Amino acid sequence: MSSSTTTPTPRMRRRTKIVLVVLAALAVAFTPLAVNGLFAGALSEADTNISSVPAAIVNNDKMTTTTNADGTTSTNFAGRGLVTELTGAGQTGFDWHATNSDDAKKGLENGTYYAVLTIPEDFSATLNSLGTADPKQGLIDITTDDSHGYLSGVLASTVASAVQAGFGQQVTAQVVNGIYTSFGTVGTSLSDAAGGATQLATGADGLATGATQLADGATQLTSGLTQYTDGVSQLSGGLDQASTGVRSYADGIYTASTNLDKLNAGIQQIPTVPEELKQGLAQLTAGLSSAAAGGGPLADGIADAASGADTLASNGPALVAGAEQLGAGATQLSTGATQLGDGARTLASGLQSGADQLSANTSSDTSSSADVVAQPVKVDVSTVNQVTNVGQIVSTILLPTALWIGALALFLWLRPFSRAVLASSATTARLTARTFARASGIAAAQVVLLVAFLHLALGVAWSSLPATLGFSLIVALAFTAFHQFLATAFGRVGAVISLVLLALQLAATGGLYPVEILSGPFQVINxxxxxxxxxxxxxxxxxxxxxxxxxxxxxxxxxxxxxSILLAAFALARRRRPVEIGWLVPARRALPGKPKPRTAPRPGIA
Incomplete structure (x- = not known):
């Protein structure tokens, strides 16, 4: 072996062991603080991250059109206004996404959305009733799903209250009070109008009476005109006869005057005739001449009078007909005036009835109606897959946590691999599999006990037993394999690592609340x-x-x-290297004649 190769000595191993023990002690000492810090850090931005929780808003509202008192029309699309208010800048509660019903339903099922707010089709139409005597609340539905977080329903209820308040309860109440006050004013005006209609009915009655009298007078006029026309006709005939007689008389006077002139001229020439006779005859002659001269004009005047009487007599029927028409019109006027009086009385009665109803509404219904419209929007919160048992809610986190702690306790009880096992001829795969098999048996027993408690004590439906048992078994085996890796790779320190990882995961796990309220790093960990x-x-x-x-x-x-099984096998293979086991000592370190004593192997986890 090369002299440059660095081989761990027993002293180095002792120092390393001491360092690891100190680090482990420090880790254990700081574990409570670390756990508290993790949870505090995870929820440090919860108040601001609430607005990041995704929710869907479905606007099914239909626009309505109303006709104003002045004949103009106005449109109302309250649903769009609500969507704008919820999705506007600075709004809190949820991160609202406008979508359709199908997408919202799917999103609520798979956890894309934590809540779905649905605006019904008649939302605008219902809010239009706020200006009437029978106002109704607009209904909105918010649906949540407990399978994605129990507290999302609580948050939805808070948002529901905010939506109701957002529509301005106090302002709406003031508006409604103003509306009903105007109802009282209208009622007063209707009362005045009813009084005017009553006066109109009285005047119409007087008009009918006068028209009746006019018709009676017109009848009398017609009768008198008929008699007058007959008299004029008789006068016309008499005047014609008088004109003829006067003209004959005038002709006789003229003849007598002519003859008397001749006689007078002869007598004036006779000297023996007395003077008085001559003068009297002359005066008589002059008088006859004057009478003869006036007889013509008199005859002409009588003729003109006769002609006028004829004209008057000929126009008499037309005058009578006009008088008859006047009588008929007066009769119709009387009938119409009577009908006008009846209609005016009916109008007065209707106006007074309307005024009474408005006054009654103003006095008795204003308060209750204002209360209704003061809260124009009512939000109904419903929950899909609702869980009301607190134990079941908490168990969704406690059961996986218990399985993790159970796996940790399992490998705290089972000792790490002994040197004898590490140096044995068994393959690494066999040792890994045998260790996992022994630990899995105990883990399976833990699962059975936990699932039984879940169904017996917490009231979880027995119909879900296959799912709870099967899924819990998979989770327990996965956690057991992971802790086998920690125990194999890090020994006793693996327990500390497990506790730290557990605290980190608990801080980053949603379950009870939406993950979106966690701080950014913890959302990544989740x-x-x-x-x-x-x-x-x-x-x-x-x-x-x-x-x-x-x-x-x-x-x-x-x-x-x-x-985890693969990593455990890799860690075990690394520990089984001769140098790591510590049985092989470099030749330059071995003392001649003093081989290192070997101790009997202790029974280990395998």
């Missing part, structure tokens, strides 16, 4: 932690969650089992 897979698998079995989660966890445990 993704590669065997204990996390064991917890998720047993949690899915107990709660009835996604079967894919159980299969994935079982495959990871099986992979850990195989890898």
């Amino acid at each position: 993704a590669i932690s065997p204990l996390s897979y064991a917890v998720s698998g047993i949690q899915a079995i107990i709660t009835g969650g996604d079967a894919g989660t159980v299969v994935t966890a079982a495959l990871v445990m099986a992979g850990m089992l195989v890898l």
